[in-house]
Amino acid sequence: MILDVKLTGGRFVTLDPDRPTASSVGVWGGRVVALDTDLPARRVVDLGGATVLPGFVDAHVHLAWAGRASRVPDVSGCRTVAEVLDLLRGVPRGEWLEAAGYDHRVLDRPLTARDLDAVGQRVYVQDVSGHACVVSSDVLALVGSDSDGFLAEAAQTAVRAMILPYPVTDIASDVRLGAEQCLREGIVLAAEAGVGAGLIGSSPVEIAAYQRSPLPIRVQVMVSAWELQEVAAHPADGLRRALPLGIRTGLGSEWLSIGALKLWTDGGMIARTAALTSPYTVGGVGQWQDEPARMRDVLLDGHAAGWQLAVHAIGDRAIDFALDVIEEAQAAVPRPGARHRIEHCGLVRPDQLDRIAALGVVPVVQPSFLWAYGDDYSEIMGPERAPWLYRGRSFLDRGVVVAGSSDRPVADGSPLRGIRFMVERRSRSGLAVGPDEAVSVTEALVAYTSGAAYACGVEDVLGSITPGKLADFVVLDDDPRAVPVERISDLAVLATVIGGEFRHDPAGFAG
Numbered sequence: 001m002i003l004d005v006k007l008t009g010g011r012f013v014t015l016d017p018d019r020p021t022a023s024s025v026g027v028w029g030g031r032v033v034a035l036d037t038d039l040p041a042r043r044v045v046d047l048g049g050a051t052v053l054p055g056f057v058d059a060h061v062h063l064a065w066a067g068r069a070s071r072v073p074d075v076s077g078c079r080t081v082a083e084v085l086d087l088l089r090g091v092p093r094g095e096w097l098e099a100a101g102y103d104h105r106v107l108d109r110p111l112t113a114r115d116l117d118a119v120g121q122r123v124y125v126q127d128v129s130g131h132a133c134v135v136s137s138d139v140l141a142l143v144g145s146d147s148d149g150f151l152a153e154a155a156q157t158a159v160r161a162m163i164l165p166y167p168v169t170d171i172a173s174d175v176r177l178g179a180e181q182c183l184r185e186g187i188v189l190a191a192e193a194g195v196g197a198g199l200i201g202s203s204p205v206e207i208a209a210y211q212r213s214p215l216p217i218r219v220q221v222m223v224s225a226w227e228l229q230e231v232a233a234h235p236a237d238g239l240r241r242a243l244p245l246g247i248r249t250g251l252g253s254e255w256l257s258i259g260a261l262k263l264w265t266d267g268g269m270i271a272r273t274a275a276l277t278s279p280y281t282v283g284g285v286g287q288w289q290d291e292p293a294r295m296r297d298v299l300l301d302g303h304a305a306g307w308q309l310a311v312h313a314i315g316d317r318a319i320d321f322a323l324d325v326i327e328e329a330q331a332a333v334p335r336p337g338a339r340h341r342i343e344h345c346g347l348v349r350p351d352q353l354d355r356i357a358a359l360g361v362v363p364v365v366q367p368s369f370l371w372a373y374g375d376d377y378s379e380i381m382g383p384e385r386a387p388w389l390y391r392g393r394s395f396l397d398r399g400v401v402v403a404g405s406s407d408r409p410v411a412d413g414s415p416l417r418g419i420r421f422m423v424e425r426r427s428r429s430g431l432a433v434g435p436d437e438a439v440s441v442t443e444a445l446v447a448y449t450s451g452a453a454y455a456c457g458v459e460d461v462l463g464s465i466t467p468g469k470l471a472d473f474v475v476l477d478d479d480p481r482a483v484p485v486e487r488i489s490d491l492a493v494l495a496t497v498i499g500g501e502f503r504h505d506p507a508g509f510a511g
């Protein structure tokens with residue numbers, strides 16, 4: 001046998017407990033076929049002492065939204081309302097003026113509809129959380145709202161419904177932009193966290209955008225639960241609602257596949273809409289995304305139709321809801337391998353931990369929130385609950401598989417930063433957030449490789465450097481396990497290799 005390519009001269013950290021290190025990796029047909037091999041190769045790439053890890057997997061990302069946010073005006077750098085308005089005034093516009101990056105917590109005061117009226121008509125400024133927006137007065141009139149401009153959850157969705165759909169060509173270029181960001185940061189597979197009806201959908205035909213041209217990385221697409229329709233299948237199939245033609249989790253290729261069925265149950269902490277059992281210190285208990293009875297029914301139907309569920313639940317009340325429904329679904333139709341996920345799983349009460357473990361639920365967490373929003377979240381949760389935020393250690397101690405993710409563009413997308421914050425658990429200002437939940441660097445690396453691959457149902461082909469798996473690697477300038485924790489986020493991604501191909505190669509290894 002002649003290998004397609006042999007990687008040598010690297011420090012190979014396989015993250016395969018049966019064989020943790022290697023001195024070379026042989027690739028044939030896009031897969032790892034041998035470690036420490038003497039086999040001849042058509043091409044030998046010397047990595048000059050760089051560290052090679054399995055390629056990162058981001059189990060929850062919004063590629064289309066990230067791409068769009070990177071090309072529409074971004075107000076996240078503004079510190080005053082006046083600066084926001086100055087920025088928007090200079091923007092060429094179509095029928096709508098769309099901007100991104102609104103965060104009321106960093107401005108001198110909240111932005112209002114009246115402010116935006118000075119900029120023009122049909123102005124839509126997206127909140128960083130994705131769960132809210134600020135719009136101009138004419139838009140408020142269109143949706144019959146008497147708010148001062150800030151619209152959250154269902155009210156925001158109503159405005160988006162007027163802007164949508166985007167053309168497939170635009171969505172495709174946004175997806176590509178988002179995927180290119182991922183590639184540069186060492187991500188080989190990203191799971192798009194929900195297309196179709198609902199909060200962040202872009203078009204009723206948006207999967208076409210992912211098929212338009214080959215993407216730079218592997219992509220898994222989650223489908224909004226509200227896309228399920230009544231089907232007249234044979235009664236023996238036990239189906240009430242399904243995606244037309246019975247399409248469900250698992251269909252597709254190693255490049256593009258259908259992932260889980262996504263349902264948003266509550267809002268988010270940034271917008272104070274994550275559903276809690278006890279009020280925020282600033283008041284309110286958050287809100288549901290929809291009628292709980294309707295959400296329960298669609299999740300039960302999705303489970304019965306063979307889907308993996310990806311239930312967005314940030315507050316502990318929403319997590320109770322998700323666990324109750326998953327338990328009920330499994331009792332009605334036992335599916336031991338269903339591997340249902342809870343997206344974010346942000347505030348987990350101590351009594352919920354054993355239930356998560358018993359139900360085999362995979363928490364898909366975003367440690368970067370701890371850094372970006374840790375100060376604010378700790379304050380709105382108060383001292384008793386702050387240690388329950390975005391847990392790590394408590395899950396691992398119970399044998400729960402934790403999946404690393406970013407929620408890009410809601411938070412920074414870099415897996416290396418996520419890994420650092422999962423270990424460090426400090427906010428931007430240095431505040432420790434639930435330090436008892438810290439995990440080791442290796443455990444954090446596992447979360448962003450095999451843990452996230454497990455959440456996506458692809459741990460048989462991704463997540464470690466093991467013969468038989470896909471030849472997907474990230475090449476770093478140093479070993480994250482050997483540098484001080486605060487330096488992990490500064491490591492350079494020297495290359496991203498997918499299917500044995502150097503797709504991101506600023507160091508020029510592939511020649």
Ligand SMILES: [Zn+2]
Pocket residue numbers: 060061062193407
């Ligand atoms: Zn998300």
